[in-house]
Amino acid sequence: MATLEIRDLHVTVEADNATKEILKGVDLTVKQGETHAIMGPNGSGKSTLAYSLAGHPKYTVTGGTVTLDGEDVLEMSVDERARAGLFLAMQYPVEIPGVSVSNFLRTSATAIRGEAPKLRTWVKEVKETMAGLQMDPAFAERNVNEGFSGGEKKRHEILQLELLKPKIAVLDETDSGLDVDALKTVSEGVNRVRESGEVGTLLITHYTRILKYIKPDFVHVFANGRIAASGGAELADQLENEGYEAYTKGGPVSGGNSGGAAA
Amino acid sequence: MAEAQNTPAGSTTAGSIAVAAESTVATRMSAPPSFDVADFPVPHGREEEWRFTPLERLRGLHDGTAVANGGGVKVAIEAPEGVTVETVGRDDSRLGKAGTPVDRVAAQAYSSFEQASVVTVAKEAVLTEPIRIAVHGEGGVAYGHQLIELGAFAEAVVVIDHTGDAVLAANVDYVLGDGAKLTVVSVQDWDDTAVHVGQHNALIGRDASFKSIVVTLGGDLVRLHPRVAYAATGGEAELFGLYFTDKGQHQEHRLLVDHNTPHCKSNAVYKGALQGDGAHAVWIGDVLIQAAAEGTDTYEMNRNLVLTDGARVDSVPNLEIETGEIVGAGHASATGRFDDEQLFYLQSRGIPAEEARRLVVRGFFAELVQQIGLPDLEARLIEKIETELKASV
Ligand SMILES: Nc1ncnc2c1ncn2[C@@H]1O[C@H](COP(=O)(O)OP(=O)(O)OP(=O)(O)O)[C@@H](O)[C@H]1O
Ligand SMILES: [Mg+2]
Numbered sequence: 001m002a003t004l005e006i007r008d009l010h011v012t013v014e015a016d017n018a019t020k021e022i023l024k025g026v027d028l029t030v031k032q033g034e035t036h037a038i039m040g041p042n043g044s045g046k047s048t049l050a051y052s053l054a055g056h057p058k059y060t061v062t063g064g065t066v067t068l069d070g071e072d073v074l075e076m077s078v079d080e081r082a083r084a085g086l087f088l089a090m091q092y093p094v095e096i097p098g099v100s101v102s103n104f105l106r107t108s109a110t111a112i113r114g115e116a117p118k119l120r121t122w123v124k125e126v127k128e129t130m131a132g133l134q135m136d137p138a139f140a141e142r143n144v145n146e147g148f149s150g151g152e153k154k155r156h157e158i159l160q161l162e163l164l165k166p167k168i169a170v171l172d173e174t175d176s177g178l179d180v181d182a183l184k185t186v187s188e189g190v191n192r193v194r195e196s197g198e199v200g201t202l203l204i205t206h207y208t209r210i211l212k213y214i215k216p217d218f219v220h221v222f223a224n225g226r227i228a229a230s231g232g233a234e235l236a237d238q239l240e241n242e243g244y245e246a247y248t249k250g251g252p253v254s255g256g257n258s259g260g261a262a263a
Numbered sequence: 264m265a266e267a268q269n270t271p272a273g274s275t276t277a278g279s280i281a282v283a284a285e286s287t288v289a290t291r292m293s294a295p296p297s298f299d300v301a302d303f304p305v306p307h308g309r310e311e312e313w314r315f316t317p318l319e320r321l322r323g324l325h326d327g328t329a330v331a332n333g334g335g336v337k338v339a340i341e342a343p344e345g346v347t348v349e350t351v352g353r354d355d356s357r358l359g360k361a362g363t364p365v366d367r368v369a370a371q372a373y374s375s376f377e378q379a380s381v382v383t384v385a386k387e388a389v390l391t392e393p394i395r396i397a398v399h400g401e402g403g404v405a406y407g408h409q410l411i412e413l414g415a416f417a418e419a420v421v422v423i424d425h426t427g428d429a430v431l432a433a434n435v436d437y438v439l440g441d442g443a444k445l446t447v448v449s450v451q452d453w454d455d456t457a458v459h460v461g462q463h464n465a466l467i468g469r470d471a472s473f474k475s476i477v478v479t480l481g482g483d484l485v486r487l488h489p490r491v492a493y494a495a496t497g498g499e500a501e502l503f504g505l506y507f508t509d510k511g512q513h514q515e516h517r518l519l520v521d522h523n524t525p526h527c528k529s530n531a532v533y534k535g536a537l538q539g540d541g542a543h544a545v546w547i548g549d550v551l552i553q554a555a556a557e558g559t560d561t562y563e564m565n566r567n568l569v570l571t572d573g574a575r576v577d578s579v580p581n582l583e584i585e586t587g588e589i590v591g592a593g594h595a596s597a598t599g600r601f602d603d604e605q606l607f608y609l610q611s612r613g614i615p616a617e618e619a620r621r622l623v624v625r626g627f628f629a630e631l632v633q634q635i636g637l638p639d640l641e642a643r644l645i646e647k648i649e650t651e652l653k654a655s656v
Contacts, residue, residue, distance in 0.1 A: 054611050057603060078610035087611075094608040097599040098568055098627030104612075107622055111613035143626075144608075160612065 002032040002069055002085060002167035004053075004200060010063035011045075011052045022048040024225035025064070030168060030200040037203045037211060037236060040222030041244045046204045047091055049222075050172040054088040055081050068168065083112055085167030089157035089174050091204075096144035101156070102126070104144045105163060112164050129162045133189050150177035158189040165193065170202045175210035187213030208240040223247040288519065288549045288583065296363035300327070300374040303367035312366050315545040315577050317513055320484045322404075322430045322458050324368045329430055331375060335405020336429050338380060341395040345388035346419075349381045357381060358410055361436035362464025362490055365519075369462040369488065372432035375406035382421070386414030386440065393420040393637060400429025400457055407433030411447070415440035415468070421447045422640060426481075428454040434462045439471040441495070446474045448635055452647065453481035455512070462488040467527070469495035476634050477504040477533075479514045480647055486515040493524040502531040502563075505631045507624075507648050508574065510539025517547040518563070526558035534566045534631055536624050537574035538652070546596075548580040552589060560590035568627050569600040570620065570652075620652055 011023035022045045030036055040046050052059045053066060055078040066073040068084055076084060096104070105126060110116045117125070130137060133155045145153055154174055161169055171190065175183055191214060193199050203214060211219075211233070219235040221228045221244070228247045229235065289295070291311040294303045305326045306313040313325075323329035340348050351358070358379055364370035382394060396409070411421055417440065425431075439445055451459060459482055465473045479485050491500045500520060508514045520529045535544045546565045567576040580594035601623050609619035628648065635641050 054607075056607055077616075078607060079613050079615045082611055082613035090608070090611075094604045095599075096605050096608065096623060097566075097601070098623045099609075100626060103622065103626055104609075107614055107618070108609075108612035111615070111618075164612070 002200060004030045004086075004168045005067045006053075006064070007066075008064040009049075009052065009061065009066060011048055012060050012062050013048070013058060014060075021062070022059075022225050023052065026226050028220065028227060030202055032167060032200045033197045034218065035194060035201040035203060035214065035216045036218045036220060037205060037216035038220050038222050038227075039205055039208075039236065039239055041248055042206070044222045044248075045225040046222050047172055048225075050088055050091075050170045050202075050204060053081075053086060053170055054078060079111065082166075087161055087164055087166035087169045089154075089161055089169065089171040091172040091176070093145050093153045093157055095146045097146060099144050100141055101144055102140040105160065108160065109163055126163065129159055132162075132192070133159055134185050135159065151179070151182045154178060154186055155182070155189075158186050162189055162193055165196070166199060168200045168202070169193065170204065172204045173206060174203075175205055175207065183210060184213060190214055208236045211236050221247050288551055288581070292365060296365045297370055298359060298364060298373050300367060300370040303370050306367055312517075315543075316486060316515060317484065320458065320513065321368065321460065324371060324430065324432045324458065324460055327371070329404045329432075331377075331406050332403045334401045334403035336407065336427070336431055337399045337401055338407070339397045339399070340380060340382065341397075342382065343390055343392040343394070345385055345390060346394055347383040347385070349383075350378050351381050352378060355379065355381065357412065358408060359436070361410075361438050361466040362462065362492065364434065364462055365488065365490075366462075368432050368460045368486075369434055372406045372434050372461065373408065376408045376433070377406075379408035379410060381410045381412070384413045384417040384419045387416045388414070389418040390420065393422050396421065396423045398423065398425045398431075400425070400427030400431065400453065402428050404430045405433070407431065408435075409433070410436045410438065411445070412438040413440055413443035413445050416442040418444040419446070420637070421445065422637065423447065423449045425449075425451050425453055425459060428457045430458045432460045434464070437463070437465040437473065439466065439468045439473055439498075441469040441471060443468060443471045445472075446476070446636070448476045448478065448637070448640065449487075450640070450644070451477075451479040451482055451485050451487075453485070455481060455483060455509070457482045458484045460484075460486045463490060465489075465491045465500065467491065467493045467498035467500060470497035472499040472501075474501040474634070475503065476631070477502075477516065478644055479504070479506040479516070480644070480651065482512060482514065484513045486513075486517070488517045488519070490519045490521070491529060492521040493527045496524055496526045498524070498527045500527075500529040502529070502533075503631050503634050504533035505628050506533075506535040506544055507651055508535060508537040508542040508544040509651055509654075511541045513543045513545075515545035517545075517549075519549040520551070520561065520563075522550070522552040522556040522559045522561060525556055527556065528559075529561045529563075531563035532631065533564070534568075534628060535576070536568045536570060536627060537576060538570035540573035542574040544574075544576050546576075546578045548594065550582045550592070550594070552582075552584045552586060552592060554585040557586055557588040558590055559592065562591065562593045564595045566596075566627075567598040568623070569598060570624070617653070621649055624648060624652055
């Protein structure tokens with residue numbers, strides 16, 4: 001069973017000629033088949049965690065370890081991580097001039113699967129998956145993310161999730177910018193992948209809204225660059241009612257104070 | 264209609280649609296068109312038509328100091344049956360009919376060449392094999408002139424393939440008879456030291472179609488003027504171009520489509536990729552719709568993909584309309600860049616960095632490469648582009 005283990009992860013970023021520590025010791029284990037929701041206020045470091053796992057060059061890991069089935073993820077290049085089974089649905093997907101969606105998807109599937117998918121079954125697979133996400137087939141011929149609306153970009157991320165079938169999927173605010181109908185459609189896509197039981201999902205979100213459609217097994221509160229509290233689905237309801245204030249006020253939260261809202 | 268996206272610092276993407284009583288394209292030039300080099304002052308670099316060009320790299324083509332030395336270029340022409348190939352002197356009456364030089368270097372070429380190649384496709388001859396003109400630079404200075412003439416209803420594909428090293432100023436005339444169809448692929452696959460300046464004039468007969476594909480990959484400096492005018496109504500021009508501008512290269516394409524006749528069409532699509540310090544691409548797209556040219560349908564587009572820092576693009580589409588009685592007229596220009604975020608996105612989907620770059624460039628050029636229609640040449644150009652991609656990243 002695939003397991004992603006994050007231990008005491010520290011990450012810095014260079015900003016305005018200064019080094020700023022964003023992640024201050026993150027501990028988290030995500031297993032295949034599990035769904036973890038990470039919730040936290042703006043600027044707490046959620047995207048930084050997601051990018052660091054994927055290997056974005058702007059983020060420097062200064063301490064800690066990340067392993068996938070015991071393999072050192074931090075030693076891998078960005079593309080190696082993806083081929084090892086990590087997937088990041090980005091909060092702000094990037095436009096790529098000159099590359100059509102169909103060409104991109106096929107190149108990516110070829111890289112991940114280790115061989116080019118058979119053309120006939122591939123075309124069908126893409127078509128059906130797009131239909132499931134209510135994406136117009138015309139998107140296949142457009143350039144990657146170019147001129148896509150916010151919601152279309154998110155559907156396109158989930159389309160890739162469904163086609164690439166990773167071991168661990170990190171979804172960074174896939175719900176933001178979606179209206180209720182789009183949220184439902186996109187959640188259904190995520191759930192199709194989850195139902196296989198073969199993916200571990202790390203769902204980063206700001207709002208509890210998406211958790212109505214994608215039920216988490218665990219909820220973690222992210223504040224000041226680390227996990228401030230962990231619990232089950234009920235923790236999300238508590239956050240919905242009380243907000244993040246308890247976790248952000250009063251300076252840095254001490255490590256491992258699970259259930260901190262009650263403190 | 265003009266759009267600019269992610270324009271890298273130091274680049275310009277300008278565009279204009281002017282509705283004017285009289286064209287400003289002509290008045291922007293420092294001298295009216297002429298076959299005589301003496302009618303053009305030596306440019307100093309601030310003239311509208313020279314402001315993007317590094318004159319010092321023209322190796323004297325612009326000021327009369329570049330003297331032909333016999334070892335300039337070797338021209339070899341391979342033509343199927345039904346084609347006449349001649350080498351003629353300056354006084355041949357067929358030369359110079361498709362257009363008049365518009366700048367000093369084109370006039371210098373016209374004033375200096377000693378022999379011209381004339382390729383004639385007989386009336387109604389439909390060629391099944393392309394005419395191949397190989398222009399190989401031998402390291403010297405040369406002036407040249409070529410005429411390709413198709414009789415009425417003739418159909419031909421011509422490949423003009425420039426390789427080697429030379430300092431060359433040469434003009435090409437294309438004359439299309441009524442109903443003729445000509446496809447020309449001009450490949451500038453020069454060594455990185457070559458200098459090549461030229462004016463390509465197409466004169467399109469009644470209901471004739473002209474398709475040109477200009478592929479510029481090499482050279483230290485390449486500056487071409489693909490120009491189109493119509494001899495009668497119903498003509499159609501497709502002007503395609505692709506350039507891959509590397510470190511230190513200056514590649515300039517200055518198009519002009521003169522809609523001087525009613526009911527003609529034109530479509531121009533040029534795309535360029537740039538990489539490396541000092542890579543500079545210039546694209547000027549002048550389209551004139553004269554008062555008489557009712558029923559004109561025209562569109563022009565330039566797209567640039569900047570792969571690395573340090574490259575510069577100047578893209579200036581310019582559409583001038585003197586009559587409102589047209590079918591359509593539009594232009595677009597956009598310069599986008601391939602940056603670390605894009606590379607990260609592709610890599611995060613399992614695609615290795617080198618393949619990511621190749622994917623982007625191949626995809627970007629695909630629609631233009633397909634226009635060539637000659638598999639051997641298409642394969643060679645794709646391979647060449649991929650080699651260049653690897654070379655300087
Ligand atoms: N590339 C970067 N350069 C400079 N600062 C950065 C960079 N990335 C993140 N930061 C800073 O790190 C902090 C955490 O940012 P991050 O994007 O991880 O937060 P987040 O929890 O995802 O917030 P949001 O809910 O708004 O998406 C912020 O203060 C942010 O400004
Ligand atoms: Mg974020």
